Amino acid sequence: xxxxxxxxxxxxxxxxxxxxxxxxxxxxxxxxxxxxxxxxxxxxxxxxxxxxxxxxxxxxxxxxxxxxxxxxxxxxxxxxxxxxxxxxxxxxxxxxxxxxxxxxxxxxxxxxxxxxxxxxxxxxxxxxxxxxxxxxxxxxxxxxxxxxxxxxxxxxxxxxxxxxxxxxxxxxxxxxxxxxxxxxxxxxxxxxxxxxxxxxxxxxxxxxxxxxxxxxxxxxxxxxxxxxxxxxxxxxxxxxxxxxxxxxxxxxxxxxxxxxxxxxxxxxxxxxxxxxxxxxxxxxxxxxxxxxxxxxxxxxxxxxxxx
Amino acid sequence: xxxxxxxxxxxxxxxxxxxxxxxxxxxxxxxxxxxxxxxxxxxxxxxxxxxxxxxxxxxxxxxxxxxxxxxxxxxxxxxxxxxxxxxxxxxxxxxxxxxxxxxxxxxxxxxxxxxxxxxxxxxxxxxxxxxxxxxxxxxxxxxxxxxxxxxxxxxxxxxxxxxxxxxxxxxxxxxxxxxxxxxxxxxxxxxxxxxxxxxxxxxxxxxxxxxxxxxxxxxxxxxxxxxxxxxxxxxxxxxxxxxxxxxxxxxxxxxxxxxxx
Ligand SMILES: Cc1cc2nc3c(=O)[nH]c(=O)nc-3n(C[C@H](O)[C@H](O)[C@H](O)COP(=O)(O)OP(=O)(O)OC[C@H]3O[C@@H](n4cnc5c(N)ncnc54)[C@H](O)[C@@H]3O)c2cc1C
Ligand SMILES: Cc1cc2nc3c(=O)[nH]c(=O)nc-3n(C[C@H](O)[C@H](O)[C@H](O)COP(=O)(O)O)c2cc1C
Ligand code: FES
Numbered sequence: 001x002x003x004x005x006x007x008x009x010x011x012x013x014x015x016x017x018x019x020x021x022x023x024x025x026x027x028x029x030x031x032x033x034x035x036x037x038x039x040x041x042x043x044x045x046x047x048x049x050x051x052x053x054x055x056x057x058x059x060x061x062x063x064x065x066x067x068x069x070x071x072x073x074x075x076x077x078x079x080x081x082x083x084x085x086x087x088x089x090x091x092x093x094x095x096x097x098x099x100x101x102x103x104x105x106x107x108x109x110x111x112x113x114x115x116x117x118x119x120x121x122x123x124x125x126x127x128x129x130x131x132x133x134x135x136x137x138x139x140x141x142x143x144x145x146x147x148x149x150x151x152x153x154x155x156x157x158x159x160x161x162x163x164x165x166x167x168x169x170x171x172x173x174x175x176x177x178x179x180x181x182x183x184x185x186x187x188x189x190x191x192x193x194x195x196x197x198x199x200x201x202x203x204x205x206x207x208x209x210x211x212x213x214x215x216x217x218x219x220x221x222x223x224x225x226x227x228x229x230x231x232x233x234x235x236x237x238x239x240x241x242x243x244x245x246x247x248x249x250x251x252x253x254x255x256x257x258x259x260x261x262x263x264x265x266x267x268x269x270x271x272x273x274x275x276x277x278x279x280x281x282x283x284x285x286x287x288x289x290x291x292x293x294x295x296x297x298x299x300x301x302x303x304x305x306x307x
Numbered sequence: 308x309x310x311x312x313x314x315x316x317x318x319x320x321x322x323x324x325x326x327x328x329x330x331x332x333x334x335x336x337x338x339x340x341x342x343x344x345x346x347x348x349x350x351x352x353x354x355x356x357x358x359x360x361x362x363x364x365x366x367x368x369x370x371x372x373x374x375x376x377x378x379x380x381x382x383x384x385x386x387x388x389x390x391x392x393x394x395x396x397x398x399x400x401x402x403x404x405x406x407x408x409x410x411x412x413x414x415x416x417x418x419x420x421x422x423x424x425x426x427x428x429x430x431x432x433x434x435x436x437x438x439x440x441x442x443x444x445x446x447x448x449x450x451x452x453x454x455x456x457x458x459x460x461x462x463x464x465x466x467x468x469x470x471x472x473x474x475x476x477x478x479x480x481x482x483x484x485x486x487x488x489x490x491x492x493x494x495x496x497x498x499x500x501x502x503x504x505x506x507x508x509x510x511x512x513x514x515x516x517x518x519x520x521x522x523x524x525x526x527x528x529x530x531x532x533x534x535x536x537x538x539x540x541x542x543x544x545x546x547x548x549x550x551x552x553x554x555x556x557x558x559x560x561x562x563x564x565x566x567x568x
């Protein structure tokens with residue numbers, strides 16, 4: 001039996017619901033020797049900022065139980081070089097490329113959206129949730145409703161591109177944040193980014209990261225990420241991209257069943273660059289075995305018996 | 308140049324000196340393309356944890372018959388699991404990765420400086436240098452005689468080996484960097500070039516010496532890695548031109564380009 005895995009996020013048409021997360025797949029070409037990039041659902045590029053950023057001092061990564069901490073600090077080449085050096089390759093792909101952007105101020109986000117508008121980029125992901133950089137107010141935009149509303153509505157006014165808003169899990173009530181993003185004009189929400197964390201070297205009594213704290217990713221965060229995707233999906237009408245610790249097709253299905261329209265694979269790429277391919281195959285088999293013809297027939301099918 | 312990923316067959320995995328093991332895998336695609344100083348990224352087990360990430364190891368040798376050799380020291384969970392791997396088993400390998408040493412230039416005498424397990428990439432390097440007709444002086448440092456590595460590999464090669472141990476139980480009783488310094492002082496009129504791998508403090512001294520003696524030197528840097536291919540930006544090394552990636556721009560750098568702190 002043939003199964004239809006295609007999904008539409010806003011106006012982004014994807015052949016399957018498995019995308020790769022920002023910061024874990026470069027700008028697409030790096031894994032080209034190992035992965036057929038055109039078999040992905042979509043690519044989200046490493047977050048780009050207005051000016052180049054050199055990133056945080058090393059060590060920038062540390063391993064932990066079932067996961068890793070990172071404090072890369074959004075190292076990137078800046079929007080000018082990105083447009084010149086990375087965009088042509090991304091345009092040559094048959095799969096949608098979603099450009100992840102971040103700024104320190106609302107004006108910077110707007111300016112980035114403007115620049116990419118001129119390049120006719122079809123989709124943007126607003127990274128308002130990087131734990132390793134802070135706005136002047138000392139917090140992430142995604143940590144309160146007002147911050148979310150302010151930045152999302154400003155970018156919305158600027159662009160007709162599909163707007164994905166990437167949310168932080170480092171909040172008290174994810175529902176309130178998800179709804180604020182929807183009201184402010186997001187076409188899609190994506191969650192979660194990494195959880196703030198730290199590790200200490202007990203011999204030297206120093207933090208294991210140069211930046212002291214960083215963001216936790218990988219299977220260690222999956223149950224929490226899943227709970228947050230479940231909560232967010234239950235209170236918005238726009239599509240939801242679920243991510244956080246997905247390592248295999250079973251994990252991916254959990255996210256889809258709790259309400260994610262698509263899933264995004266991050267840290268798992270480092271462990272096995274072919275994870276995405278295996279996840280697509282696994283979902284296909286699962287559907288075929290159960291006679292499910294369309295992936296939409298699985299989204300949000302969680303059964304809760306509250307007797 | 309291309310990287311490969313595959314499940315390659317283990318030919319042998321034998322204990323050598325100093326808590327180290329020599330692993331040999333049949334990996335023709337990777338072995339054919341490997342250059343000295345490049346590394347491979349191993350997944351030591353298929354479960355999700357312990358350890359979670361892949362582990363990088365230098366290519367210790369890549370022989371014409373498709374065999375890739377790795378020399379590793381048991382340090383923690385990953386390497387101890389690796390040491391339990393049996394002949395005939397499969398190992399998930401990505402490689403070859405990184406830039407490797409630039410060993411095609413000139414005819415200068417090559418001073419190869421190995422600190423402890425840092426010796427691994429320098430075996431392959433020395434073989435290539437000798438093949439190219441270069442004169443090689445191999446300086447090998449270890450803590451004690453029991454830790455002296457690659458006796459057999461070096462015996463088979465036509466090069467001058469100088470060994471130093473911290474406790475004097477074999478060779479000269481001295482730090483390998485002191486051996487290098489004495490050598491440079493004596494031979495300073497010769498045209499020479501340094502290749503080094505080992506602990507960071509050792510490489511820092513090599514960098515200082517090569518500056519003092521106005522000599523080119525290439526060092527292989529050991530950094531924590533996640534992806535190994537240049538996407539996570541986790542393996543940053545500070546250089547004169549800003550941060551570079553050990554997995555992609557390195558692991559081999561010109562010693563003079565690194566900012567050592
Ligand atoms: C490019 C490159 C080439 C390498 N080549 C070799 C090689 O040829 N042979 C070899 O034995 N080792 C090599 N290493 C180091 C090797 O990757 C580590 O020893 C290994 O990852 C340790 O894994 P583990 O799970 O056993 O130890 P863990 O439990 O992760 O750590 C045990 C101890 O080892 C230290 N350690 C962990 N990772 C590294 C690292 N990347 N560099 C230095 N210390 C580390 C930790 O700080 C800790 O003290 C190389 C590293 C790099 C980056
Ligand atoms: C090394 C690393 C770099 C990351 N860089 C970014 C980034 O630039 N922008 C962003 O929005 N998220 C970034 N992330 C977060 C991931 O996109 C993803 O949301 C998070 O890791 C959770 O998913 P995972 O557990 O599947 O990795 C990064 C994660 C890692 C591990
Ligand atoms: S290890 Fe990921 S960029 Fe070097």
